[in-house]
Amino acid sequence: MADPNPFPGENNTGHVWDDNIRELKNPPPRWWMQGFWLSILWVIGYSILYPTWPLGEGPNRGLLGWTQIKEYEQGLARIEAKRAEFEDRIRDLSADQILADPGLKQYTLASAKVLFGDNCAACHGSGGQGNPGYPVLADDDWLYGGTTAKLTETITGGRQSLMPAHQTMLTEAEVDTLAHWVVAMAETGGEGGSEAGWNLFRSKGCVACHGQTANGHVVDLPNGDFIGVGAANLRDGIWRFEPGGFESARHTILYGVNQKDVPESRSAVMPAFAQPAGKLSAQDIKKLVVYVHSLGGGR
Structure with a gap:
């Protein structure tokens, strides 16, 4: 830092480095200050409308009463409403009848993919290819039979x-x-x-x-x-x-x-997957039967 100020009359703090680098006292641009104050106002408004700062033992819930769980439940309700038509039709049909309906089969396969990933892929592989020590579901070799009736029996009661x-x-x-x-x-x-x-x-x-x-x-x-x-x-x-x-x-x-x-x-x-011993409903098992049958080895 140089002393005295080698740039008299300039609006600086008097701090100078390396002969000519100095700290000025010019105010920020007006657009920047406007954005700064608007951001403060935005935080205040957000804090009033949405949950933010703790109040006592819980958070401020906000005037809108919004929560992530409520948004999730609303989104889930919209999805279930769209699925309801297909789910009702599946409930009244057998696995063979679903396989015979291209549109319904496509919906069932899409719906069952998650079920397969959550319940079957750990042993049978994500594509039914079979992990080491577990049967392949994508070929035509079946220990108990590959018909929809046998697949239902297998998933329901285990083997x-x-x-x-x-x-x-x-x-x-x-x-x-x-x-x-x-x-x-x-x-x-x-x-x-x-x-x-x-x-x-x-x-x-x-x-x-x-x-x-x-x-x-x-x-x-x-x-x-x-x-x-x-x-x-x-x-x-x-x-x-x-x-x-x-x-x-x-x-x-x-x-x-x-x-x-x-x-x-x-x-x-x-293991058996049917309730109460397992965790899958009859509807879920029917979807998995269609999915496994369609992997390539169903008969």
């Missing part, structure tokens, strides 16, 4: 398949034979299983769950559907438990699925 552990029922050689047979069946579409494997498959009772042809169908129905108990199709090359192959098949044969007294047993449980 918990069972496979006994064979570690005390089979010899090591028999386990290896069956595991190699499963791999050969998967790689050849069911045409390459060894005779020894087929003999063990039949004599050890595997046909009771996996079906006579090892396709997971206990009974094939005339309409193309089937009755099954959740046993895997051993002919299609799709592995229920990744990564698949000999070691994976051997592990499942030895320790089974959902065997509580076997620590190494596979876990495969889908």
Whole structure:
């Protein structure tokens, strides 16, 4: 700072740096001062109309009585009013009838996308591709069937398949034979299983769950559907438990699925989603049935 002021007569504070940088005392532009005072008036007006400063134990609620919750509820009410027509129609139709109506199907798919993301995507993936250890919903391989009736049954009551552990029922050689047979069946579409494997498959009772042809169908129905108990199709090359192959098949044969007294047993449980045990209404379940059926694998 220089002293005395080297710029006498100039409207400055007398503070000078680097010989010629000084602090002036000119007033701000008029437009700036007008904006400044208007902003103060705006804050005062806002504080009167909307919730702002605390008053006692709570905020000033404002003359308009506005709240974020009230605005949210009003917006939600408008959305529900627009949806009401479609929701009423869905309530009176079956999933198959919804699928047959292009406009209603489109609405249902859009509505169910959020339901799927909230309730199903954590296990089955955002697009039904299946996260590790969980079934794919976008293919045509179904453990219990892919009709709308079966999908409704699955989502409503959940699923918990069972496979006994064979570690005390089979010899090591028999386990290896069956595991190699499963791999050969998967790689050849069911045409390459060894005779020894087929003999063990039949004599050890595997046909009771996996079906006579090892396709997971206990009974094939005339309409193309089937009755099954959740046993895997051993002919299609799709592995229920990744990564698949000999070691994976051997592990499942030895320790089974959902065997509580076997620590190494596979876990495969889908919870029930119907109320009161679950959290989805019949309407929500119907929407999810349409959505899952439309992912690509419904029948």
